[in-house]
Amino acid sequence: MHHLRQNFIYLLFPILLITPGCSGVEDSRGKRVAVSGKVSYKNAPxxxxxxxxxxxxxxxxxxxxKIENGAYNIDLEQGPSVGKYVxxxxxLKKTGKMIETEEGKEEEKKQYLPSKYNQNSELSADIxxxxxxYDFTLE
Structure with missing residues (x-):
């Protein structure tokens, strides 16, 4: 029994040494971190x-x-690294018009948020x- 416990400790020790470094994905761009928050537009989620x-x-x-029901959550495997971000x-919302696509006809969707929140974004975050x-209140 003593040998079994001793072998277990020898097996566990390397895992304990490695585990602290496994809290994020890291490369030359830095370490990824998790980010979440709420997004509202015109006082509604x-x-x-x-x-x-x-x-x-x-x-x-x-x-x-993805934003769903006014909330987003990006885990650390997919998250940004530390720094300043745009x-x-x-x-998108449906326009009611049908358009021709490569897959056939589908309902047209258009961006309805002002461009200051996307194409010409004025939004930022310091990760x-x-x-x-980070919560974003859009008007």
Whole structure:
């Protein structure tokens, strides 16, 4: 029994040494971190959309997430790295018109948020180490 316990400790020790480094994905662009928050538009939760984080410096991880019922959550495996980011939020709505696509006809969808939140975004976030929470109130 003593040998079994001793072997278990020898097996467990290397795992304990490795585990602290497994809290995020890291490469030359840095370490990814989790980010979550709420998004509202005209005083109501944004029902559906997407949120994108683009590093201001051009270096670092880009991150993308879905917005559902006014909330988004990007885990650390998909999250941005530490640094300053331009944030772009998009949301589409159906126009009622049918359009021809490669797959056939489908209902046209158009961006309905002002361009200051996406194409010409004025939104930003300063991502820190650890978990981050950023809420965006769009008018």
């Amino acid at each position: 944004l029902e559906k959309g997407s949120i994108q984080f683009f590093p201001e410096s051009g270096e670092g991880f880009q991150a993308f997430g 944030v772009k939020i998009t949301a 820190k180490a650890g978990s981050n929470s």
